[in-house]
Amino acid sequence: MKTIVIKCGGSVLDELSPAFFEALHSLIDDGYKPVIVHGGGPAINAMLDLYKIESKFHNGLRITSEETMEVVEMVLSGKTNRQLVGLLEKNGLNAIGINGSDGKCLLADYINKDQLGLVGRVTMVNSFLIQKMIDENLVPVITPIASAKDGFRLNINADYAAAAVAKALNADRCLFVTNVDGILVDGELVKETSVTEIQNYIEAGHIYGGMIPKVESAISVLNKGIEQVMIVSGKNAFYQNGEWAGTAISDKERILK
Numbered sequence: 001m002k003t004i005v006i007k008c009g010g011s012v013l014d015e016l017s018p019a020f021f022e023a024l025h026s027l028i029d030d031g032y033k034p035v036i037v038h039g040g041g042p043a044i045n046a047m048l049d050l051y052k053i054e055s056k057f058h059n060g061l062r063i064t065s066e067e068t069m070e071v072v073e074m075v076l077s078g079k080t081n082r083q084l085v086g087l088l089e090k091n092g093l094n095a096i097g098i099n100g101s102d103g104k105c106l107l108a109d110y111i112n113k114d115q116l117g118l119v120g121r122v123t124m125v126n127s128f129l130i131q132k133m134i135d136e137n138l139v140p141v142i143t144p145i146a147s148a149k150d151g152f153r154l155n156i157n158a159d160y161a162a163a164a165v166a167k168a169l170n171a172d173r174c175l176f177v178t179n180v181d182g183i184l185v186d187g188e189l190v191k192e193t194s195v196t197e198i199q200n201y202i203e204a205g206h207i208y209g210g211m212i213p214k215v216e217s218a219i220s221v222l223n224k225g226i227e228q229v230m231i232v233s234g235k236n237a238f239y240q241n242g243e244w245a246g247t248a249i250s251d252k253e254r255i256l257k
């Protein structure tokens, strides 16, 4: 059995194509068990707008007051999780939605309470619980919300949450599904890249914004020994006949050592 952790970005939830779901079926046919962690940043922004609450970020992380957290949880758990579970079911997959704070699925510590409020870094993943769902042939769809020791629920960037889940499950692959074909440099898809190259792309300004937590998460997953990490698009077939489309990230330097 091979486990694949798939982070499904909020940027592409409304645009997931039939080819995306066909690719998921192909993966399952080829022996992969998917575990999904989803985002929902754009939907949270839209709902905060409706509530006339300003969206504020620091280094790409949402500054999350108690009031903001209510909206974050309402949207992630009540809207985007339901949307994705519904789409998976509609496309013939047996999905089960789970809020990361259910059953101690994700535990977290505050990153910096004064600066970011209710924002966390995952410290523990209940891989036993996730594995139980996999064993039942369910596709877990995990909302990036975690429990803190003080009983509060914390908002977790979904890329980091996916990386934590991939590491805890010791997954065979980790996939970041987003609204672009992969890492683009001067408009061209980079099919393969390394940690050093990524650091250079960031310094040169080729990688910025929402791509930064993705590549950081990819690197942290590679550092844990998961060698198959990709950034792919949810708008088309990222996997077909055993072939992958997107950017494959590896730690070439380490492999050469």
Ligand SMILES: Nc1ncnc2c1ncn2[C@@H]1O[C@H](COP(=O)(O)OP(=O)(O)O)[C@@H](O)[C@H]1O
Pocket: 008, 009, 010, 011, 012, 039, 040, 041, 177, 178, 179, 180, 182, 183, 184, 185, 206, 207, 208, 209, 210, 211, 212
């Ligand atoms: N080098 C790059 N290649 C592709 N996209 C990039 C790059 N640098 C920054 N981006 C931005 O990252 C976005 C994806 O991140 P984000 O919007 O946070 O998506 P998601 O909700 O899927 O996590 C792309 O739509 C693009 O605007």
Ligand SMILES: CC(=O)N[C@@H](CCC(=O)OP(=O)(O)O)C(=O)O
Pocket: 008, 009, 010, 011, 038, 039, 040, 041, 042, 044, 060, 061, 062, 072, 119, 120, 144, 155, 156, 157, 158, 159
């Ligand atoms: C702390 C933090 O920033 N949490 C994110 C959680 C959702 C997310 O990460 O969604 P995407 O993957 O679509 O960006 C947020 O509140 O927007």
